[in-house]
Structure formats: structure tokens, C-alpha cells
Amino acid sequence: MAWDESPTVFVNNWNPWCNANALLCYMLLENDRDKLAKAVYKSMISVDRYLNYVKADGACEEGATYWGHAFGKLFDYLQELQMITGGKVSLFNNKLVKDMGEFVAKSYIGNGYAVNFADASAHVSNYMALVYRCGKALGSREMMDMAVDCFKEKPETVTSVWLDTYKQIEAMKVLKEMSQAKGGYKADAFTWYPQTEFCYMRNAEAFFAGKGGYNDESHNHNDIGSFVLYYDNTPIMIDAGVGTYTRQTFSSERYTIWTMQGNYHNIPMINGVPEMYGKKYKATNARADRRTMSFSVELASAYPKEACVDSWVRSYQLKKSKLTVSDNFKLSQTKAANIVNFLTWGDVDISKKGVVSINVKGVKAQLNYDTNTFEPSIETIELNDKRLSDVWGKKIYRLSLKAKTTAKSGIYKYEITKK
Incomplete structure (x- = not known):
């Protein structure tokens, strides 16, 4: 009450x-x-x-x-x-x-x-x-x-x-x-919630939603800086959501569930360390710009001290059917290779270097990455929980781009385009 x-x-x-x-x-x-x-x-x-x-x-x-x-x-x-x-x-x-x-x-x-x-x-x-x-x-x-x-x-x-x-x-x-009634809903091209730090951008072909916030929100997932991307109202880069509620969901064991963890959202693992749960783990300097159709957020405070991150700015810009994603980072020291994760579904192919091909119900997209910087891998996530499989089917995928070298600073860039 x-x-x-x-x-x-x-x-x-x-x-x-x-x-x-x-x-x-x-x-x-x-x-x-x-x-x-x-x-x-x-x-x-x-x-x-x-x-x-x-x-x-x-x-x-x-x-x-x-x-x-x-x-x-x-x-x-x-x-x-x-x-x-x-x-x-x-x-x-x-x-x-x-x-x-x-x-x-x-x-x-x-x-x-x-x-x-x-x-x-x-x-x-x-x-x-x-x-x-x-x-x-x-x-x-x-x-x-x-x-x-x-x-x-x-x-x-x-x-x-x-x-x-x-x-x-x-x-x-x-x-x-x-x-x-006739209906005819016409959505805004740009929506920014400055306190909650949700940003929505859309055009005739694409829809993007990204978030800042903090990792102690109601029904929280460790997902600061994460995003979803749709082409033709079809999800391409996804948030898995949540499975059927159990005792574990609302207990001290909540973050042992994979759907709650930072390394199963569209964000990086820095120095091998994922985002953590707690009110002190938060976004800073979240910015959204209607004119440039862009959104950016500082992620450093979303990670524990073990990640040794001084700054990690995740930025997004949407232009027609292309979403440009970039990570501008500075680390105090390097311990392990950075890994940048993306969740997707449908038919996914990483056989061509520098390109991840995604086909969801006939809507085709590709993620382009620098082959000199990253080595890709795919994890298949079987969905045995009906609450998840009712949305995504039998399986989804975690695409992981693992940095080939460790560096204290740099800029990673990825482009996701509709084919």
C-alpha cells in the first residue's frame, strides 16, 4: 500500500x-x-x-x-x-x-x-x-x-x-x-521518455527501441543499453522476455535465470564481466536526438568494478532501413576479450565473413561487422518454456562477437540493414 x-x-x-x-x-x-x-x-x-x-x-x-x-x-x-x-x-x-x-x-x-x-x-x-x-x-x-x-x-x-x-x-x-470504428493509428516517428530513459524511433521500414535506466527497476532485467529492432513490423534483434513465473523468479535466485542476465541481452560483456543487478548499476548521460534520429547512453556504471571500465558509450542511429550501432570504450586494464552479444531468431547464418544473415518469416536483414576485430559464434537457445515459445517458437539464438585482441580503448561499430 x-x-x-x-x-x-x-x-x-x-x-x-x-x-x-x-x-x-x-x-x-x-x-x-x-x-x-x-x-x-x-x-x-x-x-x-x-x-x-x-x-x-x-x-x-x-x-x-x-x-x-x-x-x-x-x-x-x-x-x-x-x-x-x-x-x-x-x-x-x-x-x-x-x-x-x-x-x-x-x-x-x-x-x-x-x-x-x-x-x-x-x-x-x-x-x-x-x-x-x-x-x-x-x-x-x-x-x-x-x-x-x-x-x-x-x-x-x-x-x-x-x-x-x-x-x-x-x-x-x-x-x-x-x-x-475506422482506426488508422499513426505512430510518432520519435518518442523519448527522459526520466525512464526509453527511446523509440521509427520510419516506414524500421522500428527501434533502446533503453537506459538502472538495474533495480520493477520486474528488472540487467539490460541497460539494450535494444530491439524490427523491419516491416517483424522482430529482428529481440529481447527474449520472461518465462513462466515460478518461486525462483521472485527470489534471491532471480538472476540465475538466463532471461534476466545481461549476457543474454543486446549489450556487451566487458572484460568477461556482464552487467550486474542493483540500484547503483545504472545508465548515465542518456541522450536522444530527434533531429539525427539517435540515442546514446554511458554504460560504465552498469558494470561492477571487476569490469575495469572507465567509459563505454553505446550509440544508435537509425536511417531508413539501416541501424548503426557503436561502442566507444576506455578500460583501466584488460583482463579478457570483450564480447558483444545480440539476440535474434529465424534462420541465422554466420558462414560469410563479416556478415550475419537473418531471415525471419521472409523478412531479411544482415548485421555487418569488422572481421579484423571480431570472431563470431552462435549459441542456440532451446525454448522449453511455453511463455517464451509461444512468442518465438522452439529456439532463438545468441550471436556473440568476440574481440580478437584486447585493448584499453577503441570503437566498435556494427551495421544492421534490411536486405
Whole structure:
């Protein structure tokens, strides 16, 4: 309930989720007006602390498909609060609330895919009636059009609304309206969340999302500086996401799971050392530039002292169908060869020197690298967890570019292009 506002306490989707459910129960069951008033007020204090926790840019650090559990439940709560107060308490004109709502639309890529940092899935969740309702309440054409487009690709029914009778009842009010709406979602070419440090760039052929942040976010993965890349709304460079939740997922053993580890994201292992978990492991100097369609972030603070890294600036620039990725680094000493990892899927071929060929469902791309600098290798990752295989199929691949020599400073450059 966020009574303890210490810096180590997460205030994530559980807060609005539980408050929305508790408030609804009070609204239905409590006939003593004084007790009801106290319950409403107590819930308001709790949810206010959730809103204070969310960064000012409105992004959901838990990932886009967690939006339905985070802002989606906040929306339920605010709708209930508006009802029980006869409209006297309403936050639907609040800028932060609107920005939080529109995050789901801005994170939508197309073809049923969404940005999937942290524990989110790359598949869009089946909650478009919720997105549409939120869009109507917030006056967001962007959300409404995105919801209609997704609804036309994969129509919802009342019974497909996940585990939630309240949402099912509310969905009944808009499903017919959605089926008759035109849609036509038009995404922004450039989106920057300066506090959460998410950057999205897109054009007619490509979509890029990169991140900074820190390695103690809600549902955290050690993924500072990582990115995803899509061509024709098809994922090429990917974030695997997360497997089925178990006891281990939310225990001290979380980072023994490969999907959480830095060396299974699109970032380097420096001196043989991956990124580490903890609030002190963070990005610095994250910058995004709409004019040059670029994003960069300093990664040095994301690694422990054993990595001996003074500076490692990861930079991205998107031009039409080409993404240029570069690593400008300075090390205090060298202990082991640097390894730069990329996750991908589909048909992958590294037999031609300097080129990694990728074919995903007929969408072809290639990653070009310097053969004098790197030796490539491929690891096949078998996906035995249904939550992962439902998205990516039976296997994905980790492409590793291992530096042939050790150096205290240098610049690595890679180009990913659509063929």
C-alpha cells in the first residue's frame, strides 16, 4: 500500500490493482457511509503514492504489456473513484495520467508486437477494449485508433478479458463501437521518455527501441543499453522476455535465470564481466536526438568494478532501413576479450565473413561487422518454456562477437540493414 516510502520499496502494479479491487468491494458491500468514506480516503492516499512513484514522463518501467496490470488497474481505480464521489474526484484531465495511458500506444510496433523490456512479452496483450475505454476517458485519439487496429487484427470477446469481471462488464459497452470504428493509428516517428530513459524511433521500414535506466527497476532485467529492432513490423534483434513465473523468479535466485542476465541481452560483456543487478548499476548521460534520429547512453556504471571500465558509450542511429550501432570504450586494464552479444531468431547464418544473415518469416536483414576485430559464434537457445515459445517458437539464438585482441580503448561499430 506504499505506506513505507523508503527508496528501496517498489510501488508497482500491485498498488493500483489491489486498491481497485478493494475499493470496488467497499463500494458494493459497505453500507456504513462513514466507514466507506474512510476506506475511499485511505485508498486515495495509497494510490497517490503510486502516482508519486511513477516517473514524470509516464512510462511503465515494467514493460508495455504490463501496462494493462499497471495503468489498466489505475484506470479501473480512477473510474471507480469518479463514480463513488459523484464525479467530484477525477484525474482524467491530469497530464501524467494521460501520458501513462498513451504509453501503451506509443510502445505499439505493429503486427501484434510491442516493446518488451523487463518482464513484458513482445506479443500485445488482449486488452484492446480497455485501451479504447481509456482513450475515450482521456480524450486520446491515439489510444482509440491503436485499440481499434489491434481489435480488427485479433477481435476480442467479453470472455477473453483476463480474469476480471469488472473489465468484462465494461468491455460490453464498447465492443460494438470498436467493431464499427475506422482506426488508422499513426505512430510518432520519435518518442523519448527522459526520466525512464526509453527511446523509440521509427520510419516506414524500421522500428527501434533502446533503453537506459538502472538495474533495480520493477520486474528488472540487467539490460541497460539494450535494444530491439524490427523491419516491416517483424522482430529482428529481440529481447527474449520472461518465462513462466515460478518461486525462483521472485527470489534471491532471480538472476540465475538466463532471461534476466545481461549476457543474454543486446549489450556487451566487458572484460568477461556482464552487467550486474542493483540500484547503483545504472545508465548515465542518456541522450536522444530527434533531429539525427539517435540515442546514446554511458554504460560504465552498469558494470561492477571487476569490469575495469572507465567509459563505454553505446550509440544508435537509425536511417531508413539501416541501424548503426557503436561502442566507444576506455578500460583501466584488460583482463579478457570483450564480447558483444545480440539476440535474434529465424534462420541465422554466420558462414560469410563479416556478415550475419537473418531471415525471419521472409523478412531479411544482415548485421555487418569488422572481421579484423571480431570472431563470431552462435549459441542456440532451446525454448522449453511455453511463455517464451509461444512468442518465438522452439529456439532463438545468441550471436556473440568476440574481440580478437584486447585493448584499453577503441570503437566498435556494427551495421544492421534490411536486405
